[in-house]
Amino acid sequence: MSSPLRLGIAGLGTVGAGVVKIVRQKAALLSARSGRMVEITAVSARNRDKDRGVPLDSYAWEDDPVALAKRDDVDVFIELMGGSDGPAKAATEAALKAGKDVVTANKALLAHHGQALAELAEANGCVLRFEAAVAGGIPIIKSLTEGLAGNEIKRVMGVMNGTCNYILTRMEATGQGYEALFAEADKLGYLEADPNLDVGGIDAGHKLSLLSAIAFGTQVDFDGVELEGIQRVALEDIRQAADMGYRIKLLGVARMTGRGLEQSMAPCLVPANSPLGQLEGGTNMVVVEGDQVGQVVLRGAGAGEGPTASAVMGDVMDIARGLRMTTFGQPATTLVKSTSARAAAPAAYYLRMALMDKPGALAKVATVLGEAGVSIYRMRQYDHVDNSAPVLIVTHKTTRATLDEALTRMGSTGVLSSDPVALRIEEV
Amino acid sequence: MSSPLRLGIAGLGTVGAGVVKIVRQKAALLSARSGRMVEITAVSARNRDKDRGVPLDSYAWEDDPVALAKRDDVDVFIELMGGSDGPAKAATEAALKAGKDVVTANKALLAHHGQALAELAEANGCVLRFEAAVAGGIPIIKSLTEGLAGNEIKRVMGVMNGTCNYILTRMEATGQGYEALFAEADKLGYLEADPNLDVGGIDAGHKLSLLSAIAFGTQVDFDGVELEGIQRVALEDIRQAADMGYRIKLLGVARMTGRGLEQSMAPCLVPANSPLGQLEGGTNMVVVEGDQVGQVVLRGAGAGEGPTASAVMGDVMDIARGLRMTTFGQPATTLVKSTSARAAAPAAYYLRMALMDKPGALAKVATVLGEAGVSIYRMRQYDHVDNSAPVLIVTHKTTRATLDEALTRMGSTGVLSSDPVALRIEEV
Known part of the structure; x- marks a missing residue:
C-alpha cells in the first residue's frame, strides 16, 4: 500500500465537519477503494474553540489557512472557507505554489479566478478540483x-x-x-x-x-x-x-x-x-x-453536509487513486477566451404587463410588438383592478434583442403602469 | 504532446461504427481534451465486405479478433462483439495478456467472467473498463x-x-x-x-x-x-x-x-x-x-449508436488522459465473495389472483394469508368472468419468504384458477 494521503482542511463549517466525519468513520472503506490511507493532518478555521461535533484534537491547528496550505505534512489542501477573494484565494494560491493539490467547494472563487488558478495549478503540476462547487452531491463535474x-x-x-x-x-x-x-x-x-x-x-x-x-x-x-x-x-x-x-x-x-x-x-x-x-x-x-x-x-x-462532503471526497479519492485530471477538462492554457453572446438563440417568451385603463392601450401593445417584429402566439387581458389590467402574452420565437427593443418602445407609449416581466420559454 | 493512443476495434455493428465516426470526426476535440491524438489502427468484424457507412480503408483489417487484440500497434482493445463467451472472451483475455487496456460494452461477458477478467487485467497492469455495458450513455459506472x-x-x-x-x-x-x-x-x-x-x-x-x-x-x-x-x-x-x-x-x-x-x-x-x-x-x-x-x-x-459510443469514448478518453482506474472500484483481488440473500428486505406486495367461482374462496385466500403472517392492507374482488374472479391484494410489509410460503399454501387450497402474480412495491 502506498503512503497515506494527508489532507489539510481550511474551513470547518457544515461541509468541513462532514468531511472530517467521513475520513474518520470510513477509513477502511476509503483505503480499500483507493489503495492507501486517507488521513487528516491539519485543520484551520476562524474559531478554534467552537464545538463542531467532531473531535479535532489529533490534528494540528493553524489559525492561518495560508500556513496550513504550505505545511509539509499536507498533500491536499481542502478549501472550504468560501468567498471569492481574501483568505480562500490566498490560501489556494499558496497551496498550489507549494505543490499541493487543491480540492475546493468554492464556486465564487473559481467563477472569478478559475482561469488563473487552473493555470497556476498546471504550472506547478498540481490538480485543482471542484466537484462540490456545482450542484452539491451530483457528480456533474x-x-x-x-x-x-x-x-x-x-x-x-x-x-x-x-x-x-x-x-x-x-x-x-x-x-x-x-x-x-x-x-x-x-x-x-x-x-x-x-x-x-x-x-x-x-x-x-x-x-x-x-x-x-x-x-x-x-x-x-x-x-x-x-x-x-x-x-x-x-x-x-x-x-x-x-x-x-x-x-x-x-x-x-x-x-x-x-x-x-x-x-x-x-x-x-x-x-x-x-x-x-x-x-x-x-x-x-x-x-x-x-x-x-x-x-x-x-x-x-x-447542498447540505453529507452531499457536499460526498463531492469533496470524490475529488479526494481521485487524488488518492492517482487519477489526475485537468481543472476544466483540458490544459488551462488551451482554454479559449469566448465571445459573450447575449441570448442569441431565438425563443418564445412569456410576457406579463400591467396596462393602464386607457382606450386603445391593448391595441397599442399589440401594434408595438408587431412593428418590432415580435409575433404574438396568444394574448389574454384580465379585468382592470385599480386602473391597471394584467395582460399576458406568449410570443412566437424571437430573439431577445428584438423583444427588448419592442419592450423599450412600449415603455414610451405611456400605456404600461409598471415594467413588463419577460420570461424565456426554454425547450427542454 | 504524448504519442498517439492507438485503438483496435473488434465488432463493427452500430456501436463500433459510432466509435469510428467519433474518432474520425472529432479528432481535434479529443486531442484538445486528452493532450494526445486518439486514432484507430486496426479493426475486425465478421464480414469485411459489409458497408458500414464509415470508411475503414485506412485501418488494418483482422479477420480474427484475437489477432487484433495482440497487435503491436494497438494500445487499447475495444471489444464490441458481444456474447459472454467465444471470440469476445478469447480476444479480451488475449488483449489483457498482451498488456493492452480493454474497453468493452459487453455486459454478458463481465456478468459471467468479470472477476477473472478484472484480476487478469490487474495482474498485467492493464485497465478494463465498461461504461458502455450499463445504461448506455449514462455515465453511471x-x-x-x-x-x-x-x-x-x-x-x-x-x-x-x-x-x-x-x-x-x-x-x-x-x-x-x-x-x-x-x-x-x-x-x-x-x-x-x-x-x-x-x-x-x-x-x-x-x-x-x-x-x-x-x-x-x-x-x-x-x-x-x-x-x-x-x-x-x-x-x-x-x-x-x-x-x-x-x-x-x-x-x-x-x-x-x-x-x-x-x-x-x-x-x-x-x-x-x-x-x-x-x-x-x-x-x-x-x-x-x-x-x-x-x-x-x-x-x-x-442504447443506440451515439449514446453507447459516447460511453465507449468516455473510457477511451480516460485511458488517453492517463486516468487508470480499477475495474470495479478497488483491486479485484480484494473484492469479497458475497452471500446471496434472496429478497431479504421486507416490502409490501401487490398480488393478483384468479379465484374460482366457489363459495368461501375469498375467505380461504384471506385465511391462508393471515395464517402465514401476511397482513392485508387492501383487497378488491371483481365480478366473475368465465368462472374466475380477479382478486387484487396489497399486503402490509412482509418478507418474500413469508409471502412465498403463503402462496404455496394457497396453491393447495384449490380455489385459484391460475398462478398468482406477486409484485414488490419498492419504496423509492
Whole structure:
C-alpha cells in the first residue's frame, strides 16, 4: 500500500465537519477503494474553540489557512472557507505554489479566478478540483469532464440553487407570494448572508460559468452570464405558466452559438412534464446535451453536509487513486477566451404587463410588438383592478434583442403602469 | 504532446461504427481534451465486405479478433462483439495478456467472467473498463466508482432495459396487452435475437450485477440476481397500479443486508410521481443511494449508436488522459465473495389472483394469508368472468419468504384458477 494521503482542511463549517466525519468513520472503506490511507493532518478555521461535533484534537491547528496550505505534512489542501477573494484565494494560491493539490467547494472563487488558478495549478503540476462547487452531491463535474468527453456539448442546463427552487415550488404549492416564501426560506436558514447571492441568481450563475468552461473549452467567464433573479416572478406568472403546461424555474442555460457563448441564469418556463419541470424543492438538476449521448439528466441534493462532503471526497479519492485530471477538462492554457453572446438563440417568451385603463392601450401593445417584429402566439387581458389590467402574452420565437427593443418602445407609449416581466420559454 | 493512443476495434455493428465516426470526426476535440491524438489502427468484424457507412480503408483489417487484440500497434482493445463467451472472451483475455487496456460494452461477458477478467487485467497492469455495458450513455459506472467513492452505498436501483420500459409504458398509454406490445417492439427491432434477454430481465440483470460489485465491493455475482421477466405483467396490473398511484417498472434493486447481498431484477411498483415512475419509453435511469449523498438519479438513453459510443469514448478518453482506474472500484483481488440473500428486505406486495367461482374462496385466500403472517392492507374482488374472479391484494410489509410460503399454501387450497402474480412495491 502506498503512503497515506494527508489532507489539510481550511474551513470547518457544515461541509468541513462532514468531511472530517467521513475520513474518520470510513477509513477502511476509503483505503480499500483507493489503495492507501486517507488521513487528516491539519485543520484551520476562524474559531478554534467552537464545538463542531467532531473531535479535532489529533490534528494540528493553524489559525492561518495560508500556513496550513504550505505545511509539509499536507498533500491536499481542502478549501472550504468560501468567498471569492481574501483568505480562500490566498490560501489556494499558496497551496498550489507549494505543490499541493487543491480540492475546493468554492464556486465564487473559481467563477472569478478559475482561469488563473487552473493555470497556476498546471504550472506547478498540481490538480485543482471542484466537484462540490456545482450542484452539491451530483457528480456533474466528473460526468461532464470525463464521462462525456467524447461528445461535442450542445447545451448545458441546470437548476442549481435549491433555495430559489424551494421558493418557486412553494409559491405554486401554497399560493403564497414571493415575499412570504422569501421570509419562510429565511426563517428556515436557506438563504445566504447576502440573499441576493441566492435569489439574484449569482450563486447559480457562478456554477453555470464553471460548467460552461468545461462544456465548451472556454475560459471561465462569469461576467458573461446574464443574470436575472426570481424577485419579480409573481404568483400570477406561476399560475399562468401552469395553465399552459409549464413551470417556472431559475434555469441556467449555456450553449455555443454562431455568435459566441451564450450563458444565462434567469427564471424560465419549462414544460411541466419534463424532468426539469418536475423538480421540487431544494433538489438540483443538471441536464447535459451532447451530440452523441443526447440528453443526460443528473439529479440530487444540491447542498447540505453529507452531499457536499460526498463531492469533496470524490475529488479526494481521485487524488488518492492517482487519477489526475485537468481543472476544466483540458490544459488551462488551451482554454479559449469566448465571445459573450447575449441570448442569441431565438425563443418564445412569456410576457406579463400591467396596462393602464386607457382606450386603445391593448391595441397599442399589440401594434408595438408587431412593428418590432415580435409575433404574438396568444394574448389574454384580465379585468382592470385599480386602473391597471394584467395582460399576458406568449410570443412566437424571437430573439431577445428584438423583444427588448419592442419592450423599450412600449415603455414610451405611456400605456404600461409598471415594467413588463419577460420570461424565456426554454425547450427542454 | 504524448504519442498517439492507438485503438483496435473488434465488432463493427452500430456501436463500433459510432466509435469510428467519433474518432474520425472529432479528432481535434479529443486531442484538445486528452493532450494526445486518439486514432484507430486496426479493426475486425465478421464480414469485411459489409458497408458500414464509415470508411475503414485506412485501418488494418483482422479477420480474427484475437489477432487484433495482440497487435503491436494497438494500445487499447475495444471489444464490441458481444456474447459472454467465444471470440469476445478469447480476444479480451488475449488483449489483457498482451498488456493492452480493454474497453468493452459487453455486459454478458463481465456478468459471467468479470472477476477473472478484472484480476487478469490487474495482474498485467492493464485497465478494463465498461461504461458502455450499463445504461448506455449514462455515465453511471464512473459516477458510482469515482464520483461517489466517499459513500457507503445503501441501495442501487435501475430501469436498465429500454425495451421492457417501452413495452410497459406503451401498455399503459395504449391499453393494449403485453402480447401486442411485444409484437410491436419486435417489429421496431427493439428486441435481442433471443428476446428473453430483454423481457426475461437477463440483460438488465447482467447490468445490475456489475453495479452491485462496484457499490458493495463484492465479486460480480450474476447468479445471485433473482430474475423475473415482464411476461406475466397484465394490463390489469398496470391499471390497478395506476389507480393506487404507482407504475410498474422492470426494476433492478441491489442492497447489502444483514444476511448478504440482495439483488433482484423484477417488475415492481414504484410511486408514479417519483423519477423512476415518470420514466417513459426506452430511456434508462439509475438511482444510487449513498449514506452521505442521499439519492442521486441519472437518466439518459440506454442504447443506440451515439449514446453507447459516447460511453465507449468516455473510457477511451480516460485511458488517453492517463486516468487508470480499477475495474470495479478497488483491486479485484480484494473484492469479497458475497452471500446471496434472496429478497431479504421486507416490502409490501401487490398480488393478483384468479379465484374460482366457489363459495368461501375469498375467505380461504384471506385465511391462508393471515395464517402465514401476511397482513392485508387492501383487497378488491371483481365480478366473475368465465368462472374466475380477479382478486387484487396489497399486503402490509412482509418478507418474500413469508409471502412465498403463503402462496404455496394457497396453491393447495384449490380455489385459484391460475398462478398468482406477486409484485414488490419498492419504496423509492
